[in-house]
Amino acid sequence: MSDRILQLSPRLANQIAAGEVVERPASVIKELLENSLDAGATRLDVEIDSGGIKRIKVRDNGKGIDREDLPLALARHATSKIHVLEDLEAVATLGFRGEALASISSVARLALTSSRDDSGKGWQVSAEGRDMQAQLVPAAHPRGTTVDVRDLFFNTPARRKFLRAEKTEFNRVDETIKRLALSRFDVSISLRHNGKGVHNLRAGSGRVEMERRVAQVCGPAFMQNALHIDVERSGLRLWGWVAEPAFSRSQADLQFFYVNGRAIRDKVVSHAVRRAFADVLYHGRHPAFVLYLELDPASVDVNVHPTKHEVRFRDSRLVHDFLFGSLHRALAAVRPGDKELRPGQWEVSERPQSEAVSGVAAGEFAGQQTMPLTARPSPDSLQQQMSAYGALHQPYQVQPGIAEAQPLPGGRTWGDDQSGRPAAPGIRSEQCSPDADHGPPLGFALAQLHGIYILAQNAQGLVVVDMHAAHERIVYEQMKAAHAAGGIQAQPLLVPVSLAVSQREADCFEERSEVFTALGFVLQRAGPETLLVRQVPTMLHGAEVEQLVRDVLADLLAQGGSDRIAERINETLGTMACHGSVRANRRLTVPEMNALLRDMERTERSGQCNHGRPTWTQVKLADMDKWFMRGQ
Template sequence: MPDTLASKIAAGEVVQRPANAVKELVENALDAGAGSIELTVQRAGSELIQVADDGCGMGPEDARGCFGRHATSKLRAFEDLETLRTLGFRGEALASIAAVSRVELKTRRAQDEAGTCIRVHGGDIVESTPCAAPTGTTISVRDLFYNVPARRAFLRTPATEFKHIVETFQALALSHPTVAFCLVHDGTEVYRLPAAGGAEPLAQRVADLFGSRYEGTLVPVAEATSYLSIRGVVGAPEVARRSRGDQYVFANGRYVKSRSLEHAAARAFGALLPDGRYPFLALFLDVDPRHLDVNVHPTKTEVKFDDERGVYSFVGAVVKKGLSEAGLALDLAQTAPQAHYDEPLADAPSGGDGSALPPMPAFAPETGAVPASLPPLPTPEAGSEIASGDWGASFTALPREPGGPVPSGVSIPSGASLPSNATLPGEARPAPSPRPFRQATGPLGPIPSRADGSLMEGLDSATFEEVVESPERTVWPFRGRYLLTPVASGLLVVDQRAAHERVLYEAAIAALEGGMGATQQLLFPYTLDLPPDDRALLDELLPDLQALGFDVALGSKGTVEVRGVPADVSVGDERAALPDLLDRYRKSAGVLQLSSRETLARSLARRSAYREGDILEPLAARVLIEKLFTCGDPFTDPAGRPTMIRIAESEIERRFG
């Protein structure tokens, strides 16, 4: 295989989008000991990515050699992998970036009279000459993926790509608060962050990066053992967001993505954290490199600890202790079993002399002990594409105690589901099954049906006609979650939140496809200070947001004046509507393979739908059912879960014997 082809293939692993190139170049500047780093991008990095630093620089030989594959000065022997403290070490980044762009490198060491200029096009060095240059390195990457059109075609919109660059920049700037950073995009200065000093450089850097969003809400956390220490800050529960965008975990100064450690920190909040929200985290783990493997992923954003359970427990306990000292934590016993983690590390590697490395010390902060075992990660979140199982026959006549026997004389029919808090002894709950459907023609339009042609359980076209033609029928609310209404063939049970989501979703889709959503103008408009990533996302979605009913005016430096919100936004919720919708959109866009409009419509529907516990007035309940049956798909919510089930009269009679 030719070297140029091999380099392009390797680049596909390391550099998938401009943000990946930004990460690699800035990390090289940090490894070079830079005290100041300036990042300049044009057209979200597709035209230009330039990183200038005042680090140690390179001599002529290293400047030419750094573009070779697997050329690195950070590793000299295999044993060095066990003591890594640098951010880069494989020698892949510059070779991969140069293979798919036009690169110019200018660098000079303090002891050299002249610098070195290297130009590389598509992986081939086309120029190597002396030049005038300040101490440090400036590298410019132009026309990224110019020679790989297929890769360039997969880039998202400039707003989306710039959002990823901002997120990468924020993580790198947060990881090194004593280094000055600057970000310039298309000639506009987005960030200028001075080197943070004083007693709390991290808190200063958080304030410089995120503005007033977390002012006065940060809780410091810190603890150290013989081989693992944690320091950092977490946000108070009231500033928790609906997305994980502001959760940063660093291992030996390296930004890593660890859902397990994020879960450990969030779990420490217990009941303090509202459902569906994630706390701000900036946690720095310093660990003996022999216990940490960073050579896991091409982009080095994933790491492995040789004692995942111990680290998970330690993170949760330290965060719990910090919250307790701030007067925020509940009893640890509410969220985790108590035990001292004083066992030796599982499969711990040996030291250089053959002796085992020291085990993780017992850690029991004053609020409680470290949990002994790794709790399960969270179940998939509400709104994800998960089939809901067989709801059509879900009806149990008599209650029973959880785990208790079925009352005598009562049989559970085949296919019926038991309540979620009940299990038959020795019987496992059946796994959910997908619910494919196709369109069948009904009197008011298409009616969803199963792949085999049968209508959804308990529902037929007669029921469909009966419901929509009898809007004055009685509707009973049940426990702030369901609506019950009689039909000739039995009882119809409607999930009011799922039904409302369906109604709102189809209304939003109609507005986005040519209509205009109703707007409620605000008597007192308000101004939002959005961070650069949210502002970039707002710029991308602005036409669709206006179609949904938002009336906004864009200002400078991330300010947005909100003058009107969609009519479905409830009174008192106007100020949170826009930032909350952006959070939900970002969260959904990362997991759902949908168009931006579908994702936006889903996000708005989930945000504005009735909450569990809302008791509807009889008129509102009847209007909801009437609107539901005018939808193109009244039987499922946007995620595919059922909006209703029918309990046949014959089934009710059979239950009563």
């Protein structure tokens, strides 16, 4: 190998650039479709053969390319999207580097045909990886552009060997089409594979049309369990659909996040979403969502990675807190019977900077700042809760399998018929069922099953409630609210704990000491590389204080904030709630069961217990009719 510095040939330089842009057929389609969208296309037709390895054809109805610009379209660093540095600092297009077509044509046989008008006359430029010499000829073509890519990696056999089977490559292409289809509802998209139609997604701008497309891409089950959110604050807007925690996934395969219309994967976003679902998602499960973040293009850098899958926010902490707060409120505001959240349903207030710096202000993690104003419990709610449920821990003299009758208006009970005569034990009269139009979402209790489940009747049919899981959530939320209302109680240590840290960590503590103070810690710098812990939160007495402080410092250095202290406090409250809630095999009266149902309807996140398990399920009357073939 020579040690002389030589300029690379255009062919070699383009193939090196292709290694950044062209990984497989899916990446080719992504680049071509983004170019079409930037050209103003409202219809995209994609045809592929052999998973895209043999052929990729993309046709659009955009504004097209002038004849003089066609050869430049295949040249490196030639673009119509940025011209000065200011354009690069506020990129509003999906693609802008001007490398995609040059890179694709260097490893495939590419033909680009385009027309700027409706005359039916256009021009075609073609190039092959061998010599990269573009050839321009006239061609018939309607308004728009068609890019035909054949024999991908025909001149680089080593890279072609790394392509997977046809089915695998097609699945990646299909995923790319789906991601792009969710980013632009106003564009019609079709996909054909080996001559067979796969997708035919129609354009639409209304709410109904948008949800129809989301259902086509993510499946109808997603939309049936999805909540629509739309929140705007501090120049940021988050809207889209997030599935209820019960609709969780074993893999993160239904997570679509867009920043200004660009599909991205970002650590800040992922952390904010995970934290919002922390209290309601079963361990090992993943949430499902289709979310869109809109902000000033100058506030986000999209020129971080050649494939533009990653972005960098100018104020990542602001974005993180906004995403977490919006999703946290959305999930907390859901009550049994709710299926939709609209802007303005909850109050969104600007938080002072002193509260936002830690990412977990004293009231935030406990839910005080994120609860709707109408649902905030009073400071003594914990005492009221425990007093109201104190009777649940006492033995009752109730016959097995028979629930006590509940009084009805007029002195009747649920077991009476219209004449006022008592019905047979355990038999409920249909005439005395709750009002189907105005009954509560979880209905009214009928009986208790095996000392574990509450059976209730509502307008839709039968409701089955896991009483321990439901009560655990109720107690947990009440304890968090009471803890937040009373503030974080702290206690001094008899013997301060000395920590040997790096000078960088000690400096970080001095700069962000308010984070520890807000969460009940009192630390003091005793030397260039020594910290003393003098006070800890009462809830964390006996915890590994040294490791916790080190973890918080590591988080502050890495991402500017930390949630570890709040998470540990919530874990402690969750354990206390679990041990303090009603246990299995406790016999409850019907009024007690109804009281539990009403509290579930008023409690945040009552659909899941503290561990993420569902607390109740609905069995519709129509489904039960099918069991017994009624009406068939």
